[in-house]
Amino acid sequence: MTVDQQGQHSDQQASGETRPAAVHQDGIGHPDELERLWTPYRISYIRGENKPADASTEKCPFCRIPSMADDAGLLVHRGELCFVVLNLYPYAPGHVMVCPYRHIANFVDTTVDEAAEMAALTKRAVETLGRVSSPAGFNIGMNQGVAGGAGIAAHLHQHVVPRWIGDQNFMPIIGRTRTLPELLGDTRQLLADAWA
Ligand SMILES: [Zn+2]
Numbered sequence: 155m156t157v158d159q160q161g162q163h164s165d166q167q168a169s170g171e172t173r174p175a176a177v178h179q180d181g182i183g184h185p186d187e188l189e190r191l192w193t194p195y196r197i198s199y200i201r202g203e204n205k206p207a208d209a210s211t212e213k214c215p216f217c218r219i220p221s222m223a224d225d226a227g228l229l230v231h232r233g234e235l236c237f238v239v240l241n242l243y244p245y246a247p248g249h250v251m252v253c254p255y256r257h258i259a260n261f262v263d264t265t266v267d268e269a270a271e272m273a274a275l276t277k278r279a280v281e282t283l284g285r286v287s288s289p290a291g292f293n294i295g296m297n298q299g300v301a302g303g304a305g306i307a308a309h310l311h312q313h314v315v316p317r318w319i320g321d322q323n324f325m326p327i328i329g330r331t332r333t334l335p336e337l338l339g340d341t342r343q344l345l346a347d348a349w350a
Pocket residue numbers: 211214215216217218256257258308309
């Protein structure tokens with residue numbers, strides 16, 4: 155993906171045909187020998203798209219998702235008090251979030267039953283992802299508040315991120331061979347089928 159001076163996107167990269175192996179840029183900094191993660195789909199997240207400008211429930215994606223069809227909302231499972239949804243901007247393939255239906259910001263605001271169902275669905279997500287994609291590890295947790303790194307701070311959500319040794323290396327390959335919407339739709343179907 156490139157952005158011209160008018161901010162227009164050229165999405166040739168998404169087709170997987172024109173990704174340059176290396177681009178010379180006159181930047182500044184020191185080589186740190188770290189590999190860079192090619193994540194063009196995260197630009198809309200970084201630009202704040204699909205992010206509520208205020209904390210109202212009407213603008214909140216986590217409040218809107220349960221009213222959508224499963225495939226359109228990337229819903230994996232609908233529980234009684236909480237639901238499981240794929241992250242539209244995944245850190246890794248299979249990155250899901252467990253959210254209460256209620257628009258609450260803080261973990262301490264959950265009822266005993268909501269907290270119990272969040273825990274149960276988190277366990278089930280780990281178990282399902284383990285069965286489907288055999289990750290070598292997981293990141294599990296909540297970022298609470300803007301200072302805590304929450305992208306959508308107004309509505310509590312728990313991340314479950316499957317991890318593989320060296321997983322940053324194959325994400326660009328997946329991104330190149332298939333477009334992301336296809337990948338997310340397939341991943342959702344796979345997890346929803348495996349959930350039961
Ligand atoms: Zn909400």
